[in-house]
Amino acid sequence: MRLILLALLLQPSQLFRPPPRQLSRSRLRAVPDEAPGTVLGSAALVAGTTVGAGILALPAKTLAAGLAPTATLLIGGWLFMAATGLLIAEVDLNTACVLDRDAVSINSMAEETLGDAGATAASAVFLFLHYCLLTAYVVQGGQLLGEALGGTDTLAAAPAFAASIGAPAALLPPATVERLNTVLTAGVVASFCYIVAGGISRVDPELLTRADWSAIAPALPVIPVVYVYQTVVPTLCYRLQCDLGAVRRAVLVGLTIPLCMFLAWSVVVLGSTPYVAGESIDPMALARASGDDFGTAILYFSLLAVGTSLLGFATGLVDFFGDLEGLEGDNRPPYLWAAALAPPAAIAAVFGNPSLFFAAVDLAGVYGILVLFGVVPALMAWGSRYGAAALDADEAVPEAVPGGRASLGAIAGFATAIIGLETYGRLGVG
Structure with missing residues (x-):
């Protein structure tokens, strides 16, 4: 938190201007001048x-616990996910040096830090993660679209929602898709502000004091799903421009904004929804x-939040397929989008019920x-610092x-312990 305050209060200009080019390391790839960014934009x-x-x-997962445990968990999640994102940034810069790539x-x-087996495992987890989340989003989007249309069946609403995105x-x-996504994101922000502003009057302070x-x-x-952002770290x-300090500020400031939103969201929702012991309430x-x-x-x-999430993760999966096929540029054939969205749409249509959303998110x-953005970053950083892929001290960030x-060890151990x-618990051993 101190880093954030220093960045905002003592050196605010650093948020608005591109960082200086970091070209001191002998093997660092050249960063083109035509793609500078600012800390604030990042x-x-x-x-x-x-x-x-x-x-x-x-809300459904935290209602039984109450506000204080929820706030503690959100802050702890912020710390953990910020740390793993920064580890990815460190490995990214060191790996790009070795491979002499822009990104x-x-x-x-x-592959560079853990070998072929590590790359294969990471790819498998990447696919699993994206299909799980896309299934969750299509299920929830179908349910929401059905409600908006007056009760349309999920069998039709889920594929229609997937197709609409x-x-x-x-x-x-x-470029057009990016502009549409910007409009959707603006809608998310505007509706969120309206909900928080309007929901404050509904809050019962007594409900906020309960803690289990x-x-x-x-x-x-x-919590990992709430805070996932690591795909944009590269x-x-x-x-x-390879400035680790600027990346650190961007991650800490950028992740603090959602933390504040999630805390406000929890106050409004948990403070306006009574909890009844033994009942499952959404x-x-x-x-x-x-x-x-x-x-x-x-x-x-x-609807807007699910739509933007669906578009973001579908784009990531489509780009993954495009890389496997060696496609160049931003244009991706429609069949790759079908490969990304048709399986989740089919699952949602056949098995689509509200519980599937929560199951897929879990x-x-x-x-x-927790595997791809928890355990793997720690292992990659270990390999980048201490393994065969380690750079000399004067070359490494x-x-x-x-x-x-x-x-x-603590980061990897914590993620492994939660897994x-x-x-x-899922095996029902206890």
Whole structure:
């Protein structure tokens, strides 16, 4: 937090101007002048990527615990996900030096630091994560679209929702799609502000004082989904011209914006929804069912949030397929969009019920994000610092997360422990 305050209060100009080019290391690839970025713009990219459909699953998972445990978990999630994103930035810069590339993917980083087996495993987890989240988003989007249209069946609404996002993305020029996404994102922000401003009057302060710390465990899988943004870290490194300090500021500032939004969101939703012990309650569904202006705002905010998340993760999967086929440029054939969205749409149409959304989010959080953006960054950083892929001291970037081997072990160990606990619970051993 101190770094954020220093960046904002003591050196605000650093947020608005491109960082100086970092060309001191002998093997660092040249960064083109035509693609400079600012810390503020990069922070906005982080924030925009983070805020999405994960916020819709948060209230149902945290209602039983109450505000204080929820706020503690959100702050802890902020620390963990910020650390893993910075580790990816460190590995990105060191890997790009070795490969002499302008930008590198997670797959390239894993291949360089963990070998072919690591790259294969990372690719498999990448596919699993994206299909889990896309399934969750299509299920939820279909349900929301059905509600907006007056009760349309999920069998038709889910594929229609997927097509409403996928068809324009597949058929329109990338620049047009980007502008449409900007409009959707603006709608997310505007509707969120309306909900928070209007929801404050609904808050019962007594509801905010209730706390059950033992009930916070079910929320652990959704926190990684709420904070996932690491796919854009390589883009930050490129835009900010290899300046690790600028990337650090962008990540910390950009991730703090969603933290503040999630805390405000939790105050409004948990403070206006009574908890009944033993009952499974989705505060979002209750609010939408109210039929008043507040419920309508929740509905359209949810639709926009799911839409932007679906577009973002579908684009990531389509780009992954395009890289496998060796396609150049931004244009991707429509069949790649079909490959990304048809399986989730089919699953949602056949098995689409509200519980599938939460199940898919949990799977993505535990076995997707905690592996790919929890364990893997720590292992890659270990290989980049201490393994065969390590650069000489005068060529490697400074440690993005201090603490050496101890901090890397703690990050990987924490993620592994959560995965183990969730697996233990799913197996019903206890």
